[in-house]
Each structure stands twice: as structure tokens, then as C-alpha cells.
């Protein structure tokens with residue numbers, strides 16, 4: 001079976017993830033790859049409905065965790081796994097690291113339960129025994145929360161998460177840092193405080209170092 005490549009984009013709100021996904025998709029297509037661009041929570045009609053609830057309805061942290069993993073299951077089954085099986089590159093705006101950062105570190109929800117849900121939801125019969133589906137590379141846009149807040153101040157109407165205070169995002173940023181420490185080969189840390197051009201340069205250099213995107217121009 002053809003095996004594609006799975007890249008996730010992570011970081012706190014305002015870190016610059018979304019700004020880099022379309023240019024990366026274009027650069028990969030220009031080099032002959034088929035690319036699926038998607039996002040979490042979301043990516044399927046069902047998961048987009050769950051996303052709207054997560055972003056706008058009041059609920060506790062367990063309900064948040066169950067909704068994001070339900071959305072993820074549908075997204076994996078209907079979009080990500082089929083795209084990988086076709087040999088495509090999948091670019092996904094957030095994945096499970098966001099759950100550990102937001103519901104785990106941010107909300108203070110039990111990470112052991114998140115790990116259990118991760119094992120169930122990301123089980124995939126085509127993978128070798130003991131493996132679950134994870135991104136091949138996670139591009140982590142690391143940015144101090146106060147810089148992200150300044151970027152978002154005028155940019156858009158905040159959702160339930162973006163409206164939370166600075167302390168929440170300090171914990172979320174720490175959550176990403178500890179996830180990155182647990183999977184150093186998967187995570188690529190980008191200094192997202194630099195200019196968009198410099199962040200793009202870091203991103204393409206990291207991918208080129210792994211055999212992707214030779215000579216891509218911003």
C-alpha cells in the first residue's frame with residue numbers, strides 16, 4: 001500500500017500556523033506531491049459540527065476532550081487515513097498535541113485519560129503492532145503568549161479559547177513544550193517570533209533536511 005506523509009501544525013492561537021499552511025501546500029504541489037489540507041477539530045461534516053460546539057458552547061474539560069477525540073476519529077477514518085493510503089501529503093492544522101496542550105495543560109485535565117483516548121482513537125490496523133497514527137512531523141510554532149495576544153488583538157473575534165486569559169496560554173505553551181520533549185524526533189520547533197519570511201525559511205530548511213521541499217521559495 002502507498003504510504004503518504006502526515007504533517008501537523010501546532011502552537012498557541014496566533015502563533016502563525018494558518019498563515020503557513022497554504023504556501024506549504026503550494027510549494028509541495030509545485031514539487032509534484034498530491035496534498036490534502038485539513039484541520040482539527042474539523043475536516044469532515046460531522047467533525048465540523050463538533051468543532052462549532054467546542055468553540056462556542058459551554059462545557060467542562062472532559063466533554064471538550066471527548067468531543068475533540070470524537071471529531072478526530074471521524075477525521076482519521078474519513079479523510080486522513082484514505083489520503084495517506086493514496087500516498088498524499090496531509091497538512092493538518094492541529095492534531096492530538098493540541099488536546100494535551102489545551103485540555104491537558106490548559107484546562108488541567110488528566111493526561112493519563114488523554115493518553116488512553118489517544119490510543120483508542122488513533123489505533124490503525126495497517127500500522128505495525130503497538131503503533132498508533134501520529135504525524136510524521138509536527139511543526140511547532142513556538143511563540144510567547146504575550147506576542148500572540150498582541151497579534152490577535154485586532155485580528156479577529158475571539159472564540160471560547162482565544163477569549164481565555166494569558167495564564168491559560170502560558171500553561172498551553174508549557175504543554176506544547178513538554179509534548180515536544182517527549183517526541184523530539186517528531187517535533188520541529190520553529191521560533192515563531194521572527195518575521196513571516198524568517199519563519200518560512202526555518203520551516204522549509206527543516207523539511208528540506210528531512211528530504212522534502214528542496215529549494216522552495218517563499
Ligand SMILES: Nc1ncnc2c1ncn2[C@@H]1O[C@H](COP(=O)(O)OP(=O)(O)O)[C@@H](O)[C@H]1O
Nearest residue numbers: 013014015016017018019151155194195196199
Ligand atoms: N511571523 C509573524 N509576524 C507577525 N505577525 C504574524 C506572523 N505570522 C502570522 N502573523 C499574523 O498573526 C495573526 C495570527 O496568525 P495565524 O496564522 O492566523 O495564526 P494561528 O493560525 O497560529 O492562530 C495574523 O493576523 C497573521 O497575519
Ligand SMILES: Cc1cn([C@H]2C[C@H](O)[C@@H](COP(=O)(O)OP(=O)(O)O)O2)c(=O)[nH]c1=O
Nearest residue numbers: 013040041068094095098099102103161162
Ligand atoms: C485540535 C484541538 C483544538 N483545540 C482548540 C484550540 C483553538 O483555540 C481552537 C481552534 O483551533 P484553530 O483552528 O487554531 O482556531 P482558528 O481557526 O481560530 O485559528 O480549538 C482544543 O482545545 N483541543 C484540540 O484538541
